[in-house]
Amino acid sequence: MNLSNLLNKKFILFDGAMGSMIQKENINTLPELLNLENPHLIRSIHKKYIEAGADIITTNTFGANNHKLKKYNVDSDLIIKNAIEIAKSVQKNNLIALDIGPIGRMIEPMGKMTFDESYEFFKKQVIAGEKYGADLILFETFSDIYELKSGILSAKENTKLPIFATMTFSDDKRTFTGTDIKTMISVLEGLNVNALGINCSLGPDKMESLVDKLVKYSSTPIIVQANAGLPDYQNGNTIYNINSNEYNEHTKKLMNKGIQIIGGCCGTTDEYIRKLNNSRKQIPFKPVFDKNYSFISSYSKTYDVSKNIHIIGERINPTGKKKLRQAIIEENMEYITNLALKQKEEGAEILDVNMGVPKIDENKLMIKSIKEIQKLIDIPLQIDSTNIEVIDNGLRYYNGKAIINSVNGKKNSMEEIFPVIKKYGAMVICLTLNEDGIPETMEKRLQIAKNIENTALKYGISKKDLIFDFLVLAVSAQQNELYNTLSTLSYVKNTYNYNTTLGVSNVSFGLPNRKILNRTFLAMALQAGLNLPIINTSSQDMIDTINSYKVLANIDKDCKKYISIYSEQKEEEIKNETLEYCIENGLKEKTKIITIEKLKNTDPLEIINNILIPTLNKVGDKYEKEIIFLPQLIQSAETAKIVFKEIKNKLPDLDSSNKKDKIILATVEGDIHDIGKNIVKVILENYGYEIIDLGKDVVCNKIIDKIQDSKAKIVGLSALMTTTLINMENTVKEIRKKFDDIKIIIGGAVVTKTFANSIGADFYAKDAREALKYLEKLPLN
Numbered sequence: 001m002n003l004s005n006l007l008n009k010k011f012i013l014f015d016g017a018m019g020s021m022i023q024k025e026n027i028n029t030l031p032e033l034l035n036l037e038n039p040h041l042i043r044s045i046h047k048k049y050i051e052a053g054a055d056i057i058t059t060n061t062f063g064a065n066n067h068k069l070k071k072y073n074v075d076s077d078l079i080i081k082n083a084i085e086i087a088k089s090v091q092k093n094n095l096i097a098l099d100i101g102p103i104g105r106m107i108e109p110m111g112k113m114t115f116d117e118s119y120e121f122f123k124k125q126v127i128a129g130e131k132y133g134a135d136l137i138l139f140e141t142f143s144d145i146y147e148l149k150s151g152i153l154s155a156k157e158n159t160k161l162p163i164f165a166t167m168t169f170s171d172d173k174r175t176f177t178g179t180d181i182k183t184m185i186s187v188l189e190g191l192n193v194n195a196l197g198i199n200c201s202l203g204p205d206k207m208e209s210l211v212d213k214l215v216k217y218s219s220t221p222i223i224v225q226a227n228a229g230l231p232d233y234q235n236g237n238t239i240y241n242i243n244s245n246e247y248n249e250h251t252k253k254l255m256n257k258g259i260q261i262i263g264g265c266c267g268t269t270d271e272y273i274r275k276l277n278n279s280r281k282q283i284p285f286k287p288v289f290d291k292n293y294s295f296i297s298s299y300s301k302t303y304d305v306s307k308n309i310h311i312i313g314e315r316i317n318p319t320g321k322k323k324l325r326q327a328i329i330e331e332n333m334e335y336i337t338n339l340a341l342k343q344k345e346e347g348a349e350i351l352d353v354n355m356g357v358p359k360i361d362e363n364k365l366m367i368k369s370i371k372e373i374q375k376l377i378d379i380p381l382q383i384d385s386t387n388i389e390v391i392d393n394g395l396r397y398y399n400g401k402a403i404i405n406s407v408n409g410k411k412n413s414m415e416e417i418f419p420v421i422k423k424y425g426a427m428v429i430c431l432t433l434n435e436d437g438i439p440e441t442m443e444k445r446l447q448i449a450k451n452i453e454n455t456a457l458k459y460g461i462s463k464k465d466l467i468f469d470f471l472v473l474a475v476s477a478q479q480n481e482l483y484n485t486l487s488t489l490s491y492v493k494n495t496y497n498y499n500t501t502l503g504v505s506n507v508s509f510g511l512p513n514r515k516i517l518n519r520t521f522l523a524m525a526l527q528a529g530l531n532l533p534i535i536n537t538s539s540q541d542m543i544d545t546i547n548s549y550k551v552l553a554n555i556d557k558d559c560k561k562y563i564s565i566y567s568e569q570k571e572e573e574i575k576n577e578t579l580e581y582c583i584e585n586g587l588k589e590k591t592k593i594i595t596i597e598k599l600k601n602t603d604p605l606e607i608i609n610n611i612l613i614p615t616l617n618k619v620g621d622k623y624e625k626e627i628i629f630l631p632q633l634i635q636s637a638e639t640a641k642i643v644f645k646e647i648k649n650k651l652p653d654l655d656s657s658n659k660k661d662k663i664i665l666a667t668v669e670g671d672i673h674d675i676g677k678n679i680v681k682v683i684l685e686n687y688g689y690e691i692i693d694l695g696k697d698v699v700c701n702k703i704i705d706k707i708q709d710s711k712a713k714i715v716g717l718s719a720l721m722t723t724t725l726i727n728m729e730n731t732v733k734e735i736r737k738k739f740d741d742i743k744i745i746i747g748g749a750v751v752t753k754t755f756a757n758s759i760g761a762d763f764y765a766k767d768a769r770e771a772l773k774y775l776e777k778l779p780l781n
Contacts, residue, residue, distance in 0.1 A: 001093050003136060003162055006055060007194065008221045008287045011255065011280040014097075014263025015049035015057045016273045018042075020228075023238060023723060024269075028670065031723070032064045033072060035082040042083070047090045048270040053277030054263070057091075058099040058138055059083040059129075065121045067103050068672050071697070080128040088133060097138040097164070098129030100151060106675050107147045109375040110177065110634050115150050115397055122154035130159040139165045140225070141200045141265075143176035145187050145299050146399040152191045153396070156423075164261075166199040166223055169210055176675075178300035178378075178629025181213040183400070186295035186302045189220050190401045190425015197223035200265045201749070203230065203242050204250035208257075215258040219290045222259040226251065228267030231722055231750050234758075238722040238750075240267030248275040255279070258286040266722060266750075294464045294499055296350070296380045296427050298400040300629045303349065303380065305427065305467070305532055306499055308555055309546060312382055312403075312534040313348030314503070315339050316369075318357050328357045328365055333372040334589045340373045341585055346537035347546075351377070352405065353394075354384035362387055366394045374399055375635050376586045378628070382429075388416050395424035403427045403467065409434035409448035418459040429467045429501055432488075438471055440481060442488040445470055449492065467499040467532060468492065475517065476510035482521075486528045493529025501532035504542070519545045526553075579607075579643070580615045586635030588642055595646040604647045608688075612643050616686060620769050634679065640686040660688040661778070662712040666703050667696035667748075669727045673720035676748060676767075680716060683768040689775065700731045704738055713741060714778075716771065717761075719748040729759040736760060743778065745771055 006012050022031055025041060034042055042060045049057050063069075064079040080098065087096045103121050105113040126137055137155050142148040148165060155163050167175050167184050174180050181198075188196040196218065198210055204226035214222050229242030242250070251262060262280065264272045294306040303310055316339050318325040327335035340351055353373065355365040362385065370381060382403040383394035391404055406429040407417040421428050430452045432438070432445040439445050449468050456466060470488045473481055485502070492498045507521045508514035519541040522533060526549045535542045547565060550556035579598065582591040598607060619636040622628045665681055667674045674696040681691050692710055694702060703715065715735060719728045728751070732744055746756050747765040756764035765771035 001055065001095055003095060003194075007162075008260055010285055011283070012223075012261040013053055013055045013273065013277055013280060014223070014225060014261065015046075015052075015054040016264030016268035016270065017266050018045060018058065018060050018062070018099075019722060020238075020240075020267050020269055021045045021048070028723060028726065030063070030068075030072065030670075030672075031060060032062070032069070032079050032083075033074070035060055035079050035086060036074070039082065039086050042086050043090055046087050049273055050090060050092055050094055052270040052274040054094060054273055056095045056097050056136070056263075057087055058097045059087050059134065060099070061125070061129075062099045062101040062140070063104070063672075065100075065103050065125055067105060067121055071672070076124055077128045080125060081132045084129070084132040084134055095135040096133070097136050098126070098134035098161075100125055100129075100137060100139050101141050102144070102147060104673050104675070106678060107144055107150070109371065109631050110144075111675070111678070115146065118147055118150040119154050122151040123158055126151075126155045126159050126161070130161050134161065136162040136164060136194070139163070142167045143179075145175070145177070145179045145184060149187065149191065149399070152188070152193060156191070162194040164195040164197075164223055165193045166197045166225065168200040169198055170201060171206065172626065173210060174300070174626070174629075176630065178626075178631070180300065180302070181210055182217055182295065182302040183297045183300060185214070185217050185220075186297040186401045187425065189218070189295075192422075192425065193220065195221040195223045195261055197225075197259070197261065199223075199225035199263075200227055203227050203240075204247060204254060205229075205242070207254065211254050211257050211259060217291055217293060219288060219292075221261060221288050223261035223263070224251075224254055224259050225263040225265045227265045228272065230752060231267065231725075232752065232754055232758075238267075238725060242267070244269075244272045244275050247272050248279055251276060252279050252283060255283045258288070260285070260288060290462075292462075292464050294427065296401050296403055298374065298378050298380045299631070300378045301380065302401075306464070306497070309526065309531050309533065309550060310349045311347055311537065311543075311546060312350045312352055312501065312532055313340075313343035313346075313537045314352050314505070314534050315343055315536060315538070317352055317354040317384065319354075325357050328355055329360055331365065331368065333368065334587060336369050337372050337376055338587065338590075340377050341587075343537045344377055344379055347543045348379070348537045350380050350382055350403065350532075352382040352384050352534065354405075355390070356385060356387075363390050363393055366390045367397050370394060370398050375631055378632065383426075388420065391417070392420050392424075395420065395426055401425050401427070403429060405429045406431050406469065407452065408432075409452055411435075414452065414455045418456055418461060421456075421465070422459050422461055427465045427467055427499075428461075429469050431469050432471060438473070440484065442484050442491065445484070445488050446492065449498070463496075463498070467501050469501050469503075472502050472504065472506040472521075474509040475507050475521075482507065486524060489525065489530060490528040499532065500530050501534060502530055503534045505536060515539055515541050518542060522546070523549065579611050580618075583612070583615045583636055583639050583643065584619055586632065586639045588639050591639050591642050592646065595643050599646060599650045604650060607643065607647065612640055613687065616640055620683075620772070624769060630679070634682055637682045637686045644686070644688075660690070661714050661775070662690045662692060662710055663714045663716055663775075664692045664694060664703065664706055664710065664712045665716045665718075666694040666698040667718045667720075668724050668731055669697055669699045671719050671721050671724040671727070671748075672697050674718070676720070677716070677718045680718075680747070680765075680768040680771055683772060684775070687772060687776075700727075700734050703731060704734060707735070707739060707742065714743045714745065714775070716745045716747070716765075718746070719751060722750045725750060725755065732759045732761055745774065747771065
């Protein structure tokens with residue numbers, strides 16, 4: 001069987017869950033170890049799925065990375081070798097997918113694992129997969145798009161295997177780290193995966209709205225592998241609430257919507273796959289087609305830049321800016337991130353980032369600034385450099401799909417830039433100049449634009465990823481040529497529907513009272529078809545002009561945004577000078593300075609009670625309302641630690657009556673995932689709780705001993721794997737036997753409120769905020 005003969009030509013059927021089939025045998029061990037310890041069982045599971053009609057079976061290697069396998073003293077290469085050999089031993093007319101799941105550590109900025117460390121873990125897996133004969137690679141159940149990007153790049157750069165990639169979404173239609181469907185599509189299509197989609201977490205009945213968006217926006221074949229509903233733990237077994245008949249009926253609806261690849265995730269068995277195999281023969285197949293969206297994105301926010309007007313903030317560019325140049329030289333990231341925050345507040349939707357200062361390591365500074373800005377801000381970035389190495393690394397470490405500034409009509413420019421754009425996925429600004437300079441006539445500028453477009457197409461880059469800049473020259477020097485820029489802009493918008501950008505303020509260079517010329521030219525350019533103006537967002541005239549134009553051009557429907565901005569005079573406040581603002585936005589250095597200054601004449605408890613806790617509550621509320629996402633939540637929490645540290649330095653013997661309960665946290669025995677637990681730890685510590693973190697894969701006796709030693713009255717337990725729910729139940733029971741007054745909170749991806757009640761836990765917390773709300777209601781010890 002050849003994948004190219006299947007993909008986007010007929011329904012492709014994957015197998016179902018490996019874990020659910022293993023669990024039927026009452027085996028409680030790390031599933032990947034069974035490739036060595038019980039190959040017969042794994043072979044029989046593959047055989048059942050093949051007999052059920054699966055076109056592709058997935059190897060028993062979901063957790064086969066050296067981070068997870070370290071404690072078992074076994075190498076991922078051996079696990080993968082055996083897994084593929086087992087699959088090949090029963091292979092018939094089907095393909096074998098190397099199954100790869102998340103590493104199990106949080107990647108920066110939410111955790112300490114670097115992008116490069118993540119890449120190396122995946123690199124070892126994918127090389128082994130190709131070496132031992134896998135037909136394709138399936139990255140599945142990812143919640144962090146950045147970690148998934150590192151995996152995809154490792155596969156692209158070290159193998160020639162096709163790549164399928166799926167992420168797992170919650171009821172709020174986002175992943176754990178805040179990525180939505182459009183953003184996933186934007187990033188994964190940019191990375192040129194062969195198929196993309198969703199798996200795990202939800203049943204097929206809960207996936208309909210997600211699939212609607214996948215079908216609407218994806219130009220890549222779509223894969224959907226749902227859970228068999230929600231898990232429930234009964235009599236030592238994990239039971240899912242959607243049977244094979246119901247699953248089949250729900251999945252048929254998804255197939256009719258226009259997905260191309262189906263299969264099963266947690267709770268599904270060969271029975272489920274057999275019914276899907278019969279159903280796919282009765283449903284008309286709908287191939288995917290190009291949707292032609294011009295997407296750019298951060299990790300959580302995506303724009304179609306061909307729609308509406310999107311403002312690019314220009315101020316993180318050292319040209320003519322002495323303070324910024326000095327900040328770049330000194331690697332003063334707080335100055336740079338402050339500029340980013342201010343521009344976003346002023347109305348920028350995209351930020352240009354340029355580190356072009358002579359005699360510095362521009363490559364290092366670009367990577368560092370991108371990472372620091374993305375810790376605090378969720379809007380897309382424009383990577384601006386003339387150095388191809390800087391552009392390459394900027395795109396590599398950027399978490400999203402960026403804009404690149406820029407390429408031009410010179411042959412060497414296109415040969416240098418376009419391969420990088422194709423590799424990482426980005427939009428690119430195309431300057432209409434060539435070896436002869438900037439043409440004077442509209443016709444010659446159009447010729448350059450068409451040449452750029454045609455050359456891009458040869459590299460596999462679509463017109464939808466091109467943004468044309470017809471170049472604004474200073475009217476003081478070349479007044480006659482300004483008309484050519486506007487005429488060209490208007491013509492291409494109406495004729496070719498190009499995406500367009502201009503550096504607006506260039507027009508007024510060398511003249512007095514520049515803001516009058518800038519705002520007038522901006523209005524003229526908007527009317528001509530400009531949709532990505534590059535402006536100084538601190539100029540309120542420019543922002544007002546854009547907001548007004550959106551009303552008059554019927555872009556701001558019902559004038560909603562205009563009314564919300566201008567209906568009442570808002571009080572001006574110097575936000576960046578308040579401690580609240582600094583904590584909320586993760587400005588660590590400024591937080592330390594302000595805290596030290598406040599402690600000179602402010603009671604420490606007043607700072608905690610009147611500033612710190614209310615600000616953290618505000619940040620938490622914004623997180624719940626999806627105004628901010630996990631990276632910003634963690635940055636605020638980490639910044640709040642600085643306040644606590646300075647208060648402790650000032651008053652090391654702070655009244656113990658203010659200290660809150662001790663809480664023991666642990667991931668239960670057999671479970672090696674602790675991402676959720678670590679987030680809970682960070683958040684609770686910043687509300688004054690003393691956290692005793694026992695880590696992951698913690699045996700029951702160790703937890704009991706620590707309760708005895710510490711006199712803690714609260715225990716938090718987490719589990720991610722269905723196979724470890726029995727250990728969570730046993731742990732809760734053993735704690736109850738020995739301690740009458742202990743409060744037990746449980747959580748994790750496979751845990752439900754029903755399960756918590758059934759095993760006698762006091763509270764089920766779906767996340768850190770829920771745990772905090774429960775704890776705040778408890779009396780202090």
